[in-house]
Amino acid sequence: MASRSETHSRVLVTAILFAMVTMTVAAATPDTGWRAYQKRDYPAARADFEQRARDGDRVAQFNLAMMLMRGEAGATDVAGGLTWLRRSADAGLAQAQYNLGLMYENGVGVARSLTEATLWWSRAAEQGHSDAQVQLATQYFLGRGAPKDWKLAAKWYEAAAERGDPGAQYIIASFYEHGDGVPRDLNKALAWYVQAARQGDIGAAAQAKDVARRLSPAPRAP
DSSP states (O other), rough: OHHHHHHHHHHHHHHHHHSSOOOSSSSOOOOHHHHHHHHTOHHHHHHHHHHHHHTTTOOOOOOOHHHHHHTTSSSOOHHHHHHHHHHHHHTOOOOHHHHHHHHHHHHSSOOOOHHHHHHHHHHHOOOOHHHHHHHHHHHHHHHHHSOOOHHHHHHHHHHHHHOOOHHHHHHHHOOOOOHHHHOOHHHHHHHHHHHHHHHHHHHHHHHHHHHHHHOOOOOOOO
């Protein structure tokens, strides 16, 4: 029977992997491993990914890492997966950098370090990875693994908002509404609330109406 710590570790690993995006990174041309994975031929997919990973293919390194951590075509191997994930991240793959940040945030396979999480999210954010941008913004917003800095938080929330993240759109709208980390600007606040509302954010729709009301000129006295 697994110990409580072992059970907790397995649950945590599962949670982190669930939080990660799809197993593979979209490639311009589907390769042999990708096609095999789509057919659920995991042994063939893993063999192809491993061969190309050893040749330095950073996408294959990421894909192999995910398969090892999920126990696809073999036993779950978090340590082995982490090795390949780190190689892919070091090679500059934004998705690997983002996922490695998640590993450090939650202490899966590595000693928990919010500072390291911030470092890897920063590298992915600089490449335009919207989820990493949100995570990095939150680090600065909370002063968690980074100095508390609302200007930098606003910078990265807005970057993610520009890439279409509705949560970031709502947050940066609030920043502009209240002047947090940016000059107060109700017009920009309204614009971002509207963007988030168009993606189904009910709260943003309500805020957009309120801000629009405040921007409307007061009726003239008779």
